[in-house]
Amino acid sequence: MSDNRDAKRAARDRLIKEREQQKAGERRRRQLIVAGAVVGVLGLAAVIGVIAANSGGGDSGKSTAAGPTVAPSGADDKDGLAIPVGAAGAPSTLTVWEDFRCPACAAFENGFRATIHELENSGQLRVQYHLATLIDGNLGGSGSLHAASAAACAQDAGKFSAYHDVLYTNQPEETDDAYAKNSKLIELAGKVPGLDTPAFRSCVENGTHNSWVVKSNNAFQAGKFSGTPTVQLNGESIFPKKGTESITPANLKKWVTEANKGEHPAKSTPPAAPSES
Secondary structure: OHHHHHHHHHHHHHHHHHHHHHHHHHHHHHHHHHHHHHHHHHHHHHHHHHHHHHOOOOOOOOOOOOOOOOOOOOOEOHHHOEEEEOOOOOOEEEEEEEOOOOHHHHHHHHHHHHHHHHHHHOOOEEEEEEEOOHHHHHHOOOHHHHHHHHHHHHHHOOOHHHHHHHHHHOOOOOOOOHHHOHHHHHHHHOOOOOOOOHHHHHHHHOOOOHHHHHHHHHHHHHOOOOOOOEEEEOOEEOOOEEOOEEOOHHHHHHHHHHHOOOOOOOOOOOOOOOOOO
């Protein structure tokens, strides 16, 4: 009788162990699928970005806009054309050139958002965002310009990071110039607590930062970049690859850790998060 119970117990233990191994294998498989999907999407996104940069369009040269150039609060880097996120004393800097209508940029932002915010909030990384209007020039419209200008208005309110994320989470189809409508940009501001104020609305509706966005796009064109997004870590290109390694969230963390070796992280305050997607 005892032998029978022992045999049943042993069989049950083996079954439990096999199930645990199956679950572990399934978790690894899902992780590999997710990692592969991120790399695949970004690889395709890189091609789209290059195509967009080199296709015909009215934005192959410099853009112009009426009105004075008004930089958003806290803009830095050369000529005050970057919006910084993260502690000023962070040992590494991620430079990102992007366009709010660009699907490749959305693929990058939506795939790496959590990792970038983790590195920002831990004081390991400071990000400098440079805004371009590439898609407006190639497909027509003004959504890239107006979205970037609205993001600069959000920077004035100290809520750029959260609004930036909302714009990419809710990005319309590339051919849909929905972001040309101030009403749409103000509607999305409602997803960021405290952003939809009279001051923000006035800034968006008056196009306060339009000329600044045009100046930023002219700097993008002058830089002869291959497309958006253009991503650099301490001046070295890392999108879609750094040397022979493809960019992934894990690799981005590794590259930042390697770059920061021997350096202390800065004190950083987490940015305000959007209320919903």
